[in-house]
Amino acid sequence: MPHRRPLHKRVMHVVRRGHLYFGLLLLPWAILYGVTGFLFNHPTAFADAPxxxxxxxxxxxxxxxxxxxxxxxxxxxxxxxxxxxxxxxxxxxxxxxxxxxxxxxxxxxxxxxxxxxxxxxxxxxxxxxxxxxxxxxTAPAPVEKAPFAIGGGGPKxxxxxxxxxxxxxxxxxxxxxxxxxxxxxxxxxxxxxxxxxxxxxxxxxxxxxxxxxxxxxxxxxxxxxxxxxxxxxxxxxxxxxxxxxxxxxxxxxxxxxLSTRRFLTRMHTTHGYPGEPNAKWYWAVVVDAMAFVMVFWGVSGIFMWWQIKATRLVGFLVLVLSVGAAVWLGSGMHEVLSASAR
Structure with a gap:
């Protein structure tokens, strides 16, 4: 009779494989969050205008x-x-x-x-x-005045x-x-x-x-x-x-x-270094550290995945699926955001 591994080792094997494959699946989003977090924190970095x-x-x-x-x-x-x-x-x-x-x-x-x-x-x-x-x-096209509009002419x-x-x-x-x-x-x-x-x-x-x-x-x-x-x-x-x-x-x-949900969402969007050190300044340091760690985690995960030969094929398929989904969703969001900016 072949010797079966203990249950806890089999469970940990599944956990490790799940960690690996989910990490590959979410790799584009991890890098995206890391990079955009850095951009939020530094308005002058990679600016699209001088x-x-x-x-x-x-x-x-x-x-x-x-x-x-x-x-x-x-x-x-x-x-x-x-x-x-x-x-x-x-x-x-x-x-x-x-x-x-x-x-x-x-x-x-x-x-x-x-x-x-x-x-x-x-x-x-x-x-x-x-x-x-x-x-x-070019001057903006004139906007037809709504028949029900009241007032106007002053600052909105x-x-x-x-x-x-x-x-x-x-x-x-x-x-x-x-x-x-x-x-x-x-x-x-x-x-x-x-x-x-x-x-x-x-x-x-x-x-x-x-x-x-x-x-x-x-x-x-x-x-x-x-x-x-x-x-x-x-x-x-x-x-x-x-x-x-x-x-x-x-x-x-x-x-x-300040509910727990509002507190967490506002922490996520808080960025930038204020003029003097305070809690927000140190939070900005953490945002920079997280940006670096998330990008490092994503890139180093690829090297770690490649070291395990048994996972290369499945991992490659998952990675292709992830990148394809990210490109498709990114293109769709670009179209939606471009339309809303017009």
Whole structure:
């Protein structure tokens, strides 16, 4: 009677073979996730358009070299509101450490030499990126106005002015036309968007890009707590349009619960190195390490598979099937994404 191997050895043999064949089957996706993770983390790597990153040296000598902290700007806003109040109200800044910008960066566009330059500048003055692309030569086709459309002519998705809840966010996002300031505005000396506008030409010169007319398309809102002596307010200030809005701090909507699923998906899409070391910076290091390990795992797996002669034929068939499926699915996704971008 031939000797049969123990059950646990037979099970481990199946597990090892399954690990091998599933690894070959998922090889293209492992490499894809590794490479795209690296690209997410490094916007200037293998860019499809001229792109450059800049840091504090490129911002030296510009108004963005030394940017007031959110608490300092909030204190300026409170002081200006106190001076404008009639009858006088003793506005005071509350918990200045909670003052913050709603986004980490401001954005500007420059049209020069037939190209459109998109400039991202971190509000902390740590740096940013410049991305260049050709200016579209043909005007977009006119869009028929829907019979049920209401309003129009202003920035899409703009905020409500003073007294509203959104504080007049320009353009409703990171891109869009520069908003028109209302008649009554609150302007500070050298606000954030003017600092960005003054710094962009210097940054372009030092990074080797042509200069032109600078348009700051978006800056983040500033939120902070302020008291009038009887009530605490959650205030939102937009320096670009000069709007101030607020609501009682007690009436602020509760923060969205960060569910396990949202936490995991947001971790997967979090990428890039912030201007200073923090948890996000170290997470970016892990993303780079995972990108390297996944590519190494995929490539080294081929060598390990080839060393086992008994698995070469089946492994080759699985690998051909995997590559063929990846090419087919990649072509299909390219067609779908190209259609949605038109």
């Amino acid at each position: 792109t450059a990153a800049f840091g504090r040296p490129e911002l030296s000598g510009t108004p963005m070299e030394s940017v007031p902290s959110p608490a300092e700007v909030a204190n300026q806003v409170v002081t200006a509101l106190r001076s404008r109040a009639n009858p006088p109200v003793g506005y005071e800044l509350v918990q200045p450490e909670r003052a913050k910008y709603t986004r980490e960066a401001a954005f500007a566009t420059v049209k020069a030499d037939g190209r459109e330059l998109n400039v991202l500048v971190e509000v902390g003055g740590n740096g940013g990126t410049v991305r260049s692309r050709p200016t579209p030569q 998705g703009g905020g409500r002015g003073p007294g509203g809840e959104k504080g007049g966010r320009p353009g409703g996002g990171e891109k869009g036309p520069r908003p028109t300031a209302p008649a009554d505005t609150l302007s500070l000396e050298l606000p954030l968007h003017d600092r960005v506008k003054a710094a962009v030409p210097t940054v372009l010169e030092r990074t080797g890009f042509p200069s032109g007319e600078v348009t700051v398309t978006s800056v983040p809102d500033l939120t902070f707590l302020m008291t009038d002596g009887t009530k605490t307010w959650l205030v939102t200030y937009n320096a670009q349009v000069g709007t101030v809005s607020g609501r009682p701090a007690d009436d602020a909507p509760p923060a969205d619960d």
